[in-house]
Amino acid sequence: MAKTVAERSSEDDIQRQQLTELYRLMVLIRRFEESVYQKFHEAKIGGYLHRYDGQEALVAGVIPQLQLPGDYILCTYRDHAHALACGTSPGAVMAELMGRATGCAGGKGGSMHLIDPEHGFLGGDGIVGGPVPVSLGVGFAIKYRGSKNVCVCYFGDGAMNQGGVHEAFNMVGLYKLPVLYILENNQFAMGTSVSRSTAQPDFVKKAEAHGIRGEQVDGMDLLIVREAANRALDHIRTTGEPYFLELNCYRYVGHGIGDDNTKGWQTYRTEDEVSEWKLRDPIAKLRDTMEARGYLTPEQAEKIDKQVLEEVHASIVFAESSPEPALDSLYDHVYS
């Protein structure tokens, strides 16, 4: 049946509102990572630092589609974006990166171990492939309780060559567990490209070999990612069976802080290649789409950018003014 003008207009409003939120989230992730980089070089942040610049659509297209709390998220050490998307306050994330008591893990986890169970976020994981066996257990717990929830587990292309990933895939496929796997294929496992690290680069085939339905999707386009995520989530919630999405994307900056922007290009990728991928930038692409549909004006985009910068700035002020963890908390939480 044809829709009335009023129905179309209210759908339009919903789309506008939803996409504006997702646009804001992607901008927040980008600006947050840029600030974190700066703070690292001011020696306010220690350890390793893995940025998400260029991969924003993988998080913004999936996590806001979840029911939180209820559903669960696991991911890798490149986890700042996931925490922000789950609803962890930027202040709690920034404070964790600065090792403060107000951080989301009380300063005990750091960049690679952000966590927020109240928002369903079971944490970043410092081990390549590490979250995948854990996702098997989380998916099992969901099925055990008989709920319709989903566990979303992110991991990178490097993890596809880890043995434990395949043990877990096999068992998730065998037991038919409600897990959505998101392969963040940013083309490189640190400095080793997919073509140099895997004999069968068709990762969907590998998932299917373990009884998990899968598809390959453009990870540089938020609308495509969101559509794929909803397709996958519907399948999981309806059948209780797992699903695998390979999202192709690109990280603009080096793997970690030891592989800074400029050095990495010299050894394993070219500046031209990075520039080419940047032409497909997911934030610019969504902004263009929204402007074309009349959902966003350049002025509104600028306003969002300004608000986000203020939010990031406030997170820095909050973190820097927060106390360090108390020294007598050193031995707390070794045991429950």
Place this chain on the structure above:
Amino acid sequence: MATMRYLQAIRLAITQEMERDPNVFICGEDVGQYQGTYRVTEGLLQKFGPMRVVDTPISEIGIAGLATGSAMAGLRPVAEFMTWSFALEAMDQLVNHAAKITYMSGGRIHCPVVFRGPAGVGTQLSAQHSQSMESWYAHTPGFKVVMPYTPADAHGLLKQAIRDDSPVIFMEHAGLYGTQGDVPDDPDHVVEFGKAVVRRKGKDCTLIGYSRGVHMCLRAAETLASEGIECEVIDLRTIVPLDMDTVVESVCKTHRAVVAQEEWRNVSVGSEIAARIYEMAFDQMDAPVERIAGADVPMPYAKNLERAAIPTDSDVVAAVKRTLA
């Protein structure tokens, strides 16, 4: 009290805890349809069904992930390793995940999981199947490490392990599975962690053991008693937490100590206990602490070589005599 074998006591503990708490489930290779490699889980599939008695492939990383992840999401898994030797496959999930998640999350995530299975040496199983590796886990902050000697302790300590909110490494001894003992009838019988028990009173020398090492100590004490030497035998029950109070109290009385263990000697539980005795009661000691342990070699197959690699009660007897010399 009911008399039963060590493995039946373990089965009873699992059964009672599964009846008490619907969040408790077991998983592992051949725990269900096959009825358990050592028959520990016999009858549980029929009683509780396949959702709570989960047969797994031979995938130790998967088993450890299944247990760790489901514990993080609120269940209370009891995961069986067919032997602790095979758990080496799963070290990353055990050490980097289960043991650390509570600390890394600032106490926001709990991981109430029990990893259990047979440990211990013997019966010509050779290098890859015959070894005791408790100090690997005791070395890692975050694990509690439990090694019962009697059927009653196997029962009460396992129930305590399942009720504990931290990850517990529960090492049974395959060589003790057939031993008999009395087990309390109380379905809420639990044995608290970190409480060693004095198995025999004595004044001349303190013998410290756990798991089958206690058996070695008790036999040695009996032999020595016939020669007029009275040994006090302490069963540690748990390696982490470690009850040094009971040990120190005893050595303050006997002024001599022998630690007996099946695991390798180098950087081992015995090394730790000796060091702590020196730290806490150095001026009480009349002789150096003796350590009776497995030979520092991969376990050989040949019967005579294996015998030479595994410590016995005669080794303990000789050690006690050295402390008295």
